[in-house]
Amino acid sequence: MLRLLLLCGALGCGADQAAPLTFTMLQQTRVSKGSSEFWGNASLDGQLSHLLEGLNVTQVLPLEPPDAWARRQQDVTTYLDYFSQLVKLFSKERPINYTQSLCCRLGCRLFPNGTAQSFYEVTLNGTAFLSFHVPNATWERCWPGRDAVAAFAERELMKYPKTTRDLQHFLNTTCVDILQAQSAGTGKQSSRSHAPLVLGLILGTFSLLGMGIGIFLCTGGSC
Numbered sequence: 001m002l003r004l005l006l007l008c009g010a011l012g013c014g015a016d017q018a019a020p021l022t023f024t025m026l027q028q029t030r031v032s033k034g035s036s037e038f039w040g041n042a043s044l045d046g047q048l049s050h051l052l053e054g055l056n057v058t059q060v061l062p063l064e065p066p067d068a069w070a071r072r073q074q075d076v077t078t079y080l081d082y083f084s085q086l087v088k089l090f091s092k093e094r095p096i097n098y099t100q101s102l103c104c105r106l107g108c109r110l111f112p113n114g115t116a117q118s119f120y121e122v123t124l125n126g127t128a129f130l131s132f133h134v135p136n137a138t139w140e141r142c143w144p145g146r147d148a149v150a151a152f153a154e155r156e157l158m159k160y161p162k163t164t165r166d167l168q169h170f171l172n173t174t175c176v177d178i179l180q181a182q183s184a185g186t187g188k189q190s191s192r193s194h195a196p197l198v199l200g201l202i203l204g205t206f207s208l209l210g211m212g213i214g215i216f217l218c219t220g221g222s223c
Contacts, residue, residue, distance in 0.1 A: 020117075021045050021179045024107035027052065029083075032099040034091030036084045045182055055080050101125050106132075108171055110179035118171035130154060137168035 027040035042050040049061045057076045059069050106120040120132035128142035129150060139157045141150040157163045 018112040020109040020111045021183055022107060022109050023175050023178055024105070025050075027104045029102045030099060031087055031102070033097065034088050034095075036080075036087045038080055044178065052076075055084075102129075106171065108175035108179060110176060110183060116176045116179070118175060120167065120171060124149075130157070132167060132171075134168055134171050137164045139163075 023042070023044050025040070025042040028038070030037040038052060038054055040052040041048055044061065047061060049059070051058045051060055055077045057073055059072075064072065101124070103123045104120070105122075108116055108118040110116050118134045120134070121128070122130040122142075124143065127144070130153060131140050131142055132138075133140050139154045141147070141154055143150040
């Protein structure tokens with residue numbers, strides 16, 4: 001037992017291992033009877049950085065100066081409002097009397113050895129729906145059933161640079177740059193690094209847009 005304890009001590013067993021730095025964004029959308037509800041948040045290394053409630057996004061950490069942040073807020077509001085209008089339009093053409101819940105979870109991790117891992121996962125009504133394969137910027141279906149819906153959403157998302165190449169760059173480069181700056185202990189990143197924190201919300205909205213179109217069309221039986 002003593003030998004085991006000594007070996008465990010040498011290997012760091014039971015000790016707190018250095019956890020990876022993380023940037024995570026969560027965006028949820030609830031669609032019901034032609035109306036949309038939005039909520040979510042972003043966190044940087046465990047600290048809440050942004051909060052999304054309805055059409056309002058709040059900067060919890062002072063990462064951007066007021067004038068720059070005001071422009072970011074307007075961008076997010078514009079895209080979310082656009083999505084809401086599309087939902088209303090499709091609802092009029094194809095009424096849906098049940099609720100759809102979409103959840104996007106994206107971000108990146110920076111490990112102590114310098115390696116990084118990025119992710120973008122989407123669930124529909126609590127079931128894995130789509131995921132973004134970061135290395136080759138492609139969307140992959142995860143849904144076990146109703147393939148027509150996932151296939152349509154996948155095709156829509158693959159049509160636009162915002163949900164392919166731009167998203168890949170955000171997850172592979174910008175997100176990791178943010179964590180590297182945090183790891184360096186600067187305590188303050190440049191405005192170039194701060195801006196993408198909100199850009200992620202916008203990219204998430206584009207993804208929801210593509211899925212919203214697919215869901216509304218496919219549940220109407222016209223995929």
